[in-house]
């Protein structure tokens with residue numbers, strides 16, 4: 095079947111829109127991988143913060159954050175990100191325990207409690223719905239026992255928007271359009 099130019103143009107438009115919808119899910123966290131070599135983009139509260147700059151202790155890149163107790167309190171690291179009220183987002187990060195405990199919070203609400211025995215890097219993810227134009231992320235860490243020197247490695251913190259159903263439909267159409275274009279091109283080559 096020969097596609098008419100108008101239909102072809104429509105397919106190109108759909109393919110582009112689909113890809114645009116897919117690529118719109120940008121990372122919202124600044125310095126989520128700590129590759130600046132410091133805590134730029136984050137606010138730190140109390141305690142001891144160090145950056146592990148050995149690749150064997152980072153999940154990716156050259157740096158990871160090491161935080162936890164060298165004191166008797168909980169160390170917190172915070173960042174506020176721009177969000178759309180009512181929209182869904184996914185927070186994900188990699189973390190590894192070094193004898194400590196850690197917790198993740200969204201707008202002050204604890205969303206994850208990390209096990210103190212997960213000593214190899216583990217991917218954690220949780221979805222949340224934004225309630226305002228700014229959402230606060232917070233990670234807290236403390237040792238299992240005070241002054242025992244424990245803590246947590248944290249790396250690759252990301253927040254991305256979860257596509258709305260309409261965006262999924264658009265992405266699906268885009269993929270279908272790309273498939274149709276590829277099939278058409280293959281047919282043209284083999285002719």
Ligand SMILES: [Ca+2]
Nearest residue numbers: 127154155157
């Ligand atoms: Ca990193």
